[in-house]
Amino acid sequence: MGDTKKLGVAFPVEEAIKYADDSVVSQTLLNKDTGTITLFAFDEGQxxxxxxxxxxxxxxxxxxxxxxxxxxxxxxxxAGEMVIMPANVPHALQAEQKFKMLLTMIRGE
Structure with missing residues (x-):
């Protein structure tokens, strides 16, 4: 989405990604050597x-x-809750109902 990748532009984050039937949709907003910011939309059961x-x-x-x-x-x-997932610990995500999330990955120590 054009405006979501521009720095210094406000946008409604929840509306920046749409659900798709039987799918997980992702959109990378920022990809740097120091980390990434990615939006996800999970349909129920995904x-x-x-x-x-x-x-x-x-x-x-x-x-x-x-x-x-x-x-x-x-x-x-x-919605509105956050989890910090530790490095090198197994983790999984499941949509018992559809959900959207913002994932921020921080590279480095």
Whole structure:
């Protein structure tokens, strides 16, 4: 989306990405050597299987509710809530209902 990638321009973040049936949609807003900021929209029943990342990541739920599993512990995280996921710990996300999130990955120590 044109304006969402321009620096210094305000935009409604929740409206910057749309749900798609039976899909996970993503849009990278910023991709730098120091980290990334990515929007996601998960349709109900969709998810990301368990994986690890070498960097800490911040998940902010914008709409709906996500089931986030970190190191075997499950959390139900709703709109307006944030989780900081530790580096090198297995985690997964599941949409028991559709949700949108903003993922900020921070590279480095």
């Amino acid at each position: 998810g990301l299987s368990e994986h690890t990342a070498p960097f800490e990541a911040v998940v902010l739920i914008l709409d709906g509710q996500a089931k986030i599993t970190i190191g075997g512990e499950s959390l139900n995280v709703g």
